[in-house]
Amino acid sequence: MYQWRKFDFFEEKKTKIPDEIEGKIQCCSSGRGRIVLGLQDGTVSLLDRGLQLQYSFPAHSSSVLFLQQLKQRNCLVTVGEDEQMPPQQAAAFLKVFDLDKRQEEGSSASRPECVQILRIFTNQFPEAKITSFSVFEEAPPIIFIALGLDNGCIYCIQGDIARERIKRFKLEVDNARSGKTHSAVTGLGFQVDGQAFQLFAVTPSSVSLFNLQTQTPIGKILDEIGSETASVAMSDRSVGTGKNTFNIYDLKNRLIAHSIAVQEVSHMLCEWGNIVLIMADKSALFIVEKDMESKLDMLFKKNLYTVAINLVQSQQADAVATAEVLRKYGDHLYSKQNYDEAMAQYIHTIGHLEPSYVIQKFLDAQRIYNLTNYLEKLHEKGLASKDHTTLLLNCYTKLKDVEKLNLFIKSEDGVGEHKFDVETAIRVCRAANYHEHAMYVAKKSGRHEWYLKILLEDLDRYDEALQYINSLEPSQAGVTVKEYGKILLEHKPKETIQILMRLCTEEGEPAKRGSSSGTFLSMLPSPVDFLNIFVHHPQSLMEFLEKYTNKVKDSPAQVEIHNTLLELYLSHDLDFPSLSQTGNNENGSLRADRGSRAGAMSRAKSNGRMNSDGVNEEKDRQERHQKGLLLLKRAWPSDQEQPLYDVDLAIILCEMNSFKAGLLFLYEKLKLYKEVIACYMQAHDHEGLIACCKRLGDSGKGGDPSLWADVLKYFGELGEDCSKEKLEQESKLIEEDRIAIEKYQEETAAMRKEIQDLRTNARIFQLSKCTACTFTLDLPAVHFMCMHSFHQRCLGDNEKECPECAPEYRAVLEMKRNLEQNSKDQDLFFQQVKTSKDGFSVIAEYFGKGIISKTSKGPAEALKPTNDYLNGNF
Numbered sequence: 001m002y003q004w005r006k007f008d009f010f011e012e013k014k015t016k017i018p019d020e021i022e023g024k025i026q027c028c029s030s031g032r033g034r035i036v037l038g039l040q041d042g043t044v045s046l047l048d049r050g051l052q053l054q055y056s057f058p059a060h061s062s063s064v065l066f067l068q069q070l071k072q073r074n075c076l077v078t079v080g081e082d083e084q085m086p087p088q089q090a091a092a093f094l095k096v097f098d099l100d101k102r103q104e105e106g107s108s109a110s111r112p113e114c115v116q117i118l119r120i121f122t123n124q125f126p127e128a129k130i131t132s133f134s135v136f137e138e139a140p141p142i143i144f145i146a147l148g149l150d151n152g153c154i155y156c157i158q159g160d161i162a163r164e165r166i167k168r169f170k171l172e173v174d175n176a177r178s179g180k181t182h183s184a185v186t187g188l189g190f191q192v193d194g195q196a197f198q199l200f201a202v203t204p205s206s207v208s209l210f211n212l213q214t215q216t217p218i219g220k221i222l223d224e225i226g227s228e229t230a231s232v233a234m235s236d237r238s239v240g241t242g243k244n245t246f247n248i249y250d251l252k253n254r255l256i257a258h259s260i261a262v263q264e265v266s267h268m269l270c271e272w273g274n275i276v277l278i279m280a281d282k283s284a285l286f287i288v289e290k291d292m293e294s295k296l297d298m299l300f301k302k303n304l305y306t307v308a309i310n311l312v313q314s315q316q317a318d319a320v321a322t323a324e325v326l327r328k329y330g331d332h333l334y335s336k337q338n339y340d341e342a343m344a345q346y347i348h349t350i351g352h353l354e355p356s357y358v359i360q361k362f363l364d365a366q367r368i369y370n371l372t373n374y375l376e377k378l379h380e381k382g383l384a385s386k387d388h389t390t391l392l393l394n395c396y397t398k399l400k401d402v403e404k405l406n407l408f409i410k411s412e413d414g415v416g417e418h419k420f421d422v423e424t425a426i427r428v429c430r431a432a433n434y435h436e437h438a439m440y441v442a443k444k445s446g447r448h449e450w451y452l453k454i455l456l457e458d459l460d461r462y463d464e465a466l467q468y469i470n471s472l473e474p475s476q477a478g479v480t481v482k483e484y485g486k487i488l489l490e491h492k493p494k495e496t497i498q499i500l501m502r503l504c505t506e507e508g509e510p511a512k513r514g515s516s517s518g519t520f521l522s523m524l525p526s527p528v529d530f531l532n533i534f535v536h537h538p539q540s541l542m543e544f545l546e547k548y549t550n551k552v553k554d555s556p557a558q559v560e561i562h563n564t565l566l567e568l569y570l571s572h573d574l575d576f577p578s579l580s581q582t583g584n585n586e587n588g589s590l591r592a593d594r595g596s597r598a599g600a601m602s603r604a605k606s607n608g609r610m611n612s613d614g615v616n617e618e619k620d621r622q623e624r625h626q627k628g629l630l631l632l633k634r635a636w637p638s639d640q641e642q643p644l645y646d647v648d649l650a651i652i653l654c655e656m657n658s659f660k661a662g663l664l665f666l667y668e669k670l671k672l673y674k675e676v677i678a679c680y681m682q683a684h685d686h687e688g689l690i691a692c693c694k695r696l697g698d699s700g701k702g703g704d705p706s707l708w709a710d711v712l713k714y715f716g717e718l719g720e721d722c723s724k725e726k727l728e729q730e731s732k733l734i735e736e737d738r739i740a741i742e743k744y745q746e747e748t749a750a751m752r753k754e755i756q757d758l759r760t761n762a763r764i765f766q767l768s769k770c771t772a773c774t775f776t777l778d779l780p781a782v783h784f785m786c787m788h789s790f791h792q793r794c795l796g797d798n799e800k801e802c803p804e805c806a807p808e809y810r811a812v813l814e815m816k817r818n819l820e821q822n823s824k825d826q827d828l829f830f831q832q833v834k835t836s837k838d839g840f841s842v843i844a845e846y847f848g849k850g851i852i853s854k855t856s857k858g859p860a861e862a863l864k865p866t867n868d869y870l871n872g873n874f
Contacts, residue, residue, distance in 0.1 A: 060279050095118075145157040188201055213416070330358075343362070391427050425438075470502075481499060485500075505524070563649055569627045573617075771803075779792065
């Protein structure tokens with residue numbers, strides 16, 4: 001112990017006991033923020049932290065031998081002598097003072113209340129000299145007091161002393177039982193070790209231990225070496241005193257924390273985190289521990305890093321402070337080029353020291369093995385970043401350490417526990433051509449896109465990629481096909497289409513089918529979702545969509561699918577569809593404009609290719625057009641108003657690609673008959689034009705008779721002999737006039753019937769409001785046959801004519817009067833017939849206006865108004 005290293009981890013502060021304390025200090029104690037002194041004259045003095053006197057009081061009449069300040073209660077236990085009768089004798093007493101209760105003694109002094117006095121020696125416990133004293137506080141108010149005697153015995157008092165609910169018993173050390181001399185008990189100390197309650201006893205020749213939990217505690221000698229002086233202490237901080245030197249020993253770290261030469265020490269206390277030495281001359285010395293930073297600086301200057309590490313760990317310093325010491329130790333070792341030991345220290349700092357600090361050192365030193373070790377520890381503790389993963393894998397690949405790479409990549413707790421960044425590991429392994437390792441990580445972590453990227457872009461293993469996609473869940477397979485479908489179509493088009501058919505149809509999914517096929521289809525991916533992968537493979541797209549439409553008849557996306565197929569079928573060259581992918585929200589004019597530009601480009605492209613491709617291309621185009629016409633008809637059944645494709649888009653496609661058959665079908669389905677004949681006119685197909693007019697110009701069959709007028713105008717502007725056609729047109733007009741005459745005759749008969757009904761049958765008037773003022777109708781009221789009703793007061797002078805109908809009736813009479821006046825002007829009539837190219841039409845016009853009639857009643861009778869509709873007044 002004397003060979004241990006010495007350090008100055010403490011510093012001294014000198015002071016002295018107040019002058020008010022005049023007697024010899026016999027004993028002392030500390031606790032609850034104060035120091036208590038027992039004097040030879042029986043006085044007890046209490047000092048504060050600055051060793052200033054708080055107050056004193058007489059505890060015993062003779063002297064104070066021992067005292068103890070309790071920690072759990074503010075009580076003081078003293079052992080002293082009090083004079084008895086006769087006066088020359090003194091007896092030892094144990095007293096308990098409650099320091100919270102003060103008793104006034106005169107005007108200037110006070111003393112705490114003494115709550116109990118016990119006589120120590122009785123008939124059962126013979127009197128002896130008390131050589132040591134110790135108090136243990138159990139659960140309040142129970143205390144355990146041990147008194148060591150010069151005869152080797154220990155008197156024990158246990159219980160609530162204030163209420164005198166106590167028990168006494170005696171212990172004997174082995175020296176006392178064997179009859180050896182010099183067996184005075186010089187030191188006592190209590191210890192609680194788990195459930196064990198123990199008492200240590202020191203004599204000049206031994207150290208004994210008593211287990212106080214047994215029925216009859218028996219001492220067990222621990223050591224044959226004891227102490228003759230009262231220099232014994234029970235403390236977690238082991239202190240020793242000597243005659244001229246005061247040492248503080250750190251037993252855990254095996255060093256002397258402080259050493260100082262002192263004068264004669266009479267008492268030693270621990271309070272306020274300090275050690276207080278009271279000298280024989282009543283001076284006092286405070287031993288104050290230095291802060292941790294000062295201790296470490298002292299050790300760092302001497303390069304005692306191991307001591308510093310042990311010190312911070314033994315004093316339970318925080319992890320950051322410990323890591324800082326380890327870092328400095330590592331830096332010291334690194335400067336000595338002891339890289340292995342330096343890295344061992346740096347590894348202990350993981351979690352508290354920035355990894356880049358360590359990594360940079362070992363990158364510069366090219367110590368790749370140490371760097372690899374450090375990076376592995378980072379990953380083991382789950383503190384590695386993406387960059388750390390990249391660096392570690394690069395270390396493995398540079399070292400070509402496949403075994404460690406396998407251990408890192410394929411360990412059971414590697415990918416599953418995410419001890420490294422998966423994508424980083426894949427990327428680094430792939431860049432270093434460790435494709436199998438990269439694929440292993442990708443597959444185990446479920447990164448299907450990376451697995452396929454390596455198979456397709458690095459290894460060209462297309463069959464394996466297709467098998468892997470087939471093994472995935474449909475949702476995952478769909479995502480991967482969207483990502484890598486272009487590459488797969490380029491090398492394995494048929495197999496790729498088979499996968500798409502499996503994803504988009506019910507193939508291989510019988511367990512998932514419900515009672516409703518439409519509901520199940522809505523849960524499947526749509527072929528429209530995969531159109532982008534066919535951007536360079538329109539032929540494969542056409543095959544895929546044809547297979548799909550042949551198998552699935554009620555797809556939710558059938559309109560979009562048909563639009564795409566139409567564009568593929570009708571395009572001049574088999575190009576990827578663009579118009580059908582523009583979305584349904586664009587207006588027709590924008591789409592038509594886009595279509596016209598696309599058509600121009602398509603035609604220009606075809607003109608450049610026609611000479612090279614020859615007949616085969618034209619044959620393929622005709623076959624596609626036939627498929628397109630078949631789709632137009634099949635997707636617009638006669639029982640549906642709207643087709644299962646976009647009509648506007650279909651018309652644009654037909655116009656762009658000069659597909660006459662498709663245009664004629666669409667225009668006729670849309671009842672755009674004028675556009676139909678315009679197609680024949682543009683093609684100069686006269687026979688087809690006439691046949692079309694015969695089929696679509698019959699109003700009796702829902703046709704448009706005005707088509708004949710357009711056809712005649714067309715032939716007239718051509719300047720060719722079209723007499724045959726003109727006769728047919730005139731016959732058509734005659735037929736139209738006949739139909740119009742029949743219609744007017746029917747309307748006239750209906751009017752005459754209504755007039756007869758008005759003359760012969762009564763009318764019921766149910767109008768409840770006046771037509772003029774709209775207020776509720778009351779008497780007197782006037783009702784007209786035109787079904788209007790008025791208050792009599794609202795009619796005024798026009799009581800025989802309906803104010804609402806009279807203006808219209810007068811206008812009709814005036815028109816008729818003018819026509820009849822013109823009929824008398826025979827010169828005007830004959831002049832029009834003579835000058836007109838078609839005199840018959842003039843005569844027909846006069847008949848139509850009623851100017852010429854078979855019978856005439858004369859002007860006066862014709863102009864006479866009839867008020868038969870007036871029904872009189874109520």
